[in-house]
Amino acid sequence: KHLKERQRLPVVPLGIEREDFYNALEELKEKLDAEHVEVNDKPLRDGWYMEHPNTHDMMTILDEEEFVASAVVYPSTTEEVQEIVKWANKFLIPIFPISMGRNLGYGGAAPRVRGSVTVDLGKRMNKILNINPEDYTCLVEPGVSFYALYDELEKKGLRDYMWIDTPDLGGGSIIGNTVDRGVGYTPYGDHWACHSGLEVVLPTGEVIRTAMGALPGNNTWQVFPYGFGPYCDGIFSQSNFGIVTKMGMTLMPNPGGYESFMYTFPNEQDLAPLIDIIRPLRIASMLENVAQLRHVTQSLAVSGLPRSKFFSGTGPIPEDIVHAEASKSYVGDHTWAYYGMSYGPAHIRAHKLALIDAEFHKIPGCRKIDPSKLPEDEYFWSRDRIAAGIPDIHELRWVNWAPNGSHIAFSPVSPIRGTDATQLFELGKKIHGKYDIDFFPAFCVGLREMHLIVEIVFDRDDPAEKKRALDCLREMVDEAADKGYGEYRTHLVLMDQVAGTYSWNDGALAKFNERLKDALDPNGILAPGRCGIWGKRYRGFGWEM
Ligand code: FAD
Known part of the structure; x- marks a missing residue:
């Protein structure tokens, strides 16, 4: 009882006696300073984005104790990372x-296997090792955030010269x-696609540098x-x-x-023709950046107001309420908002913007929003900052x-095609409806493909709501795969399922990944289960979910 009041009994990795685990941690403390090895015995606090925990997922979809670390260690050098890896193997x-x-x-900071030791690289390995203004490159350690690199460019007077790209x-x-x-x-x-060169500690403790980094004395690591x-x-x-x-x-x-622009389009059915207009413009780089096409429900949500402010019933928020509320903003009674940016001096922008304008106006009712009329805290200006490489939250x-x-x-x-956009949109809307969940689709248009990002927002203190969100996701993943669509990235909890959808030729790719895993990590100690890849020590014991 005494223990419960002050702290949590930390989990330990499955198959290891508690005492043996603590003894192993003592050995690790001799390699790193004791203060850089922390047992996870405090109550799990979720914090918020800027003060997030490193012991678990602050936005957990499962029980908080499910994907949780037993301890967290803080290396300060590549050599210390090697020491940790060798220790884990021992x-x-x-x-x-x-x-x-x-x-x-x-998945936030959570490990896939309960009781893993989290290696928090960022806390102490956070140096910007080089910024090269001639080549427009930099070399960074894991703890360098987009904000930190941006600030460093400002400090060095280089921000007007070179930009970062930020999520x-x-x-x-x-x-x-x-x-x-x-x-x-x-x-x-x-x-x-924009990175060049890695230094990697392998799961057995050796360190390699990839590409030109393998050639001693080279000056080409960050350019080729x-x-x-x-x-x-x-x-x-x-x-x-x-x-x-x-x-x-x-x-x-x-x-x-640079110049941000925004267009809105009235109807859900405008999606297909609009996407078909976007495709050639994007592939030809007339639409120059990874822009976003957002649904009005998400435009309403990004106001920051809770759903309860607009609707207190159950089920997805009714469309007439969404439109009535959105009408008070620049989105008006429209359904889709496209946020883009044109780059270059004014005369070059003018040419591209005129072309885009003519193409977008082929959708009846299309409206161009005049940014000069938008208040400073309007979401448009956040998109404007981000598309100009200025970090934001x-x-x-x-x-x-x-x-x-x-x-x-x-x-x-999917490809940037109206038929694909419609299929995915309808699939998401139908399954969200089935589970009584509000639907927030946003299409992020890459060069020849687009990511449809659908965020399900849920109350992490409500187990029933979490279950609905997860059931909805699982169904969407399966149905999308049946239609030939796969995820570009996924949450820890869905990794086995998503990896399983990449199943061509009797799962040949997964088997190849397992062979690599077993060769590189014979003890299977590194991030078991991440992206659905399990080492042989874990396979066949029911870890998959
Ligand atoms: P980490 O959490 O440190 O790493 C991510 C994963 O990569 C880790 O779990 C680990 O498995 C692996 N990993 C990390 N470091 C290493 C390493 N050194 N060696 C080997 N493996 C490693 N993401 C986007 O990409 N674009 C967006 O526009 C975007 N928008 C978001 C908007 C909101 C409101 C929210 C909440 C999230 C958004 N995200 C977005 C998701 C996420 O916040 C970002 O991708 C974020 O940058 C990931 O966290 P991180 O950089 O701290 O990576």
């Missing part, structure tokens, strides 16, 4: 690396976001991502094959001017839609 303790742990919507929220880690193949909203929005021989960087993204301790990233030259506001607001994402990819 005691067969699962470890789970995070850069900053702000992977909200996809909707700027507090995440550049490495963490990139290895999870996250996206931002300038022309450099495909972060993985391939080097010589097999291009192995890919196996260190969305995997559990290594711990990335350094990464090169390319930066965007200041384009010499305005996007967090729609999480307030539910009390104790949390969210989890459904993120399928």
Whole structure:
């Protein structure tokens, strides 16, 4: 009882006696300072985005104690990361690396296997090792956030010269976001495509540098991502094959001017023709950035007001209420809002913007919004900052839609085609309706594909609501896969299911991943289960969910 009042009894990894685990931690304390090895014995606090926990997912969809760390360790160098990995192999303790742990919507800071030791790289490995204004590149450690890189460019007087690319929220880690193949909203929005060179600690403790980083004395690591021989960087993204301790990233030259624009379109049925208009413009880079096409329900939610302010009934919020409320904003009585940005000096922008304007106006009722009439705290200006590489956190506001607001994402990819957009939209709307959940679709348009990002907002203190959200997600994943659509990224809880949908040729890709896993990580200690990949020590024991 005494223990319960002050602290939690920490979980320990399955199959390890508690005493043996504590003894192992003592040995680790001799390698790192004792203060850099913390047992997770305090009550689990969720905090908020800027003060998030590193022990669990602050937006958990399961019980909080399900995906939870037994301890957290804080290395300060690549050598210390190697020591931790060797220690994990010696005691067969699962470890789970995070850069900053702000992977909200996809599992936050939580490990997939309960009782793993979280390796929090970001707290002490947070140096910007190089910024090269000639090549427009940088080299960073895991703890460098989008905000930190932006601030450093400002401090060095380089911000007018070169831009970063940021996701909707700027507090995440550049490495963490990139290895999870996250996206931002300038022309450099495909972060993985924009990285160049990794330093990786392998699951057996060796360290490698990829691409040109393998050539001693080279000065090309951050400008030529391939080097010589097999291009192995890919196996260190969305995997559990290594711990990335350094990464090169390319930066965007200041384009010499920029201008955000926004169009709204009246009807849900405008989606297909609009997407077909967007495709050639995007592939030709007339639409230059990873822009967003958002549904009016999400536009209402990003006001930051809770759903209860508009509707107190059950089931999805009625469309007439959404439209009536949205009419008070710039979205008016329309359904879709497209947020984009044009880059370059005014005369170059004018040409592109005129073309876009003519194309978008082919949709009857299309409206161009005049930004000069929008108040400063309007969401439009957040999109404006982000598309100009200025980190922001305005996007967090729609999480307030539910009390104790949390969210989890459904993120399928498709070509930029009206028929695909309609299929996915209808699938999502139907299944959300079945589970009485509000539907927030946003299409993020990459170069030749689009990610449909659907965020389910739920009350993390309401088990029934969480179950509905998860059931809804699982059904969407399966039905989308039946129609040929797969997720670009997913939450920890869905990783086995999503990996299972990539099943061509009797699951040949999964078998290949398992072979790599067993070769690189014979003890299976590194992030078991991440992205549906389990080492042989875990397979066949029912860990999958
Ligand atoms: P981490 O949590 O540190 O890492 C993510 C995962 O990658 C970890 O769980 C771990 O498994 C693995 N990993 C991390 N570091 C390493 C390493 N060094 N070596 C090996 N594996 C590692 N995301 C987007 O991409 N684009 C968006 O526009 C976007 N918008 C969002 C909006 C809202 C309102 C919210 C709440 C979230 C949004 N996200 C978005 C999701 C998420 O917040 C970001 O992707 C965030 O950058 C991820 O967190 P992180 O950078 O701290 O990564």
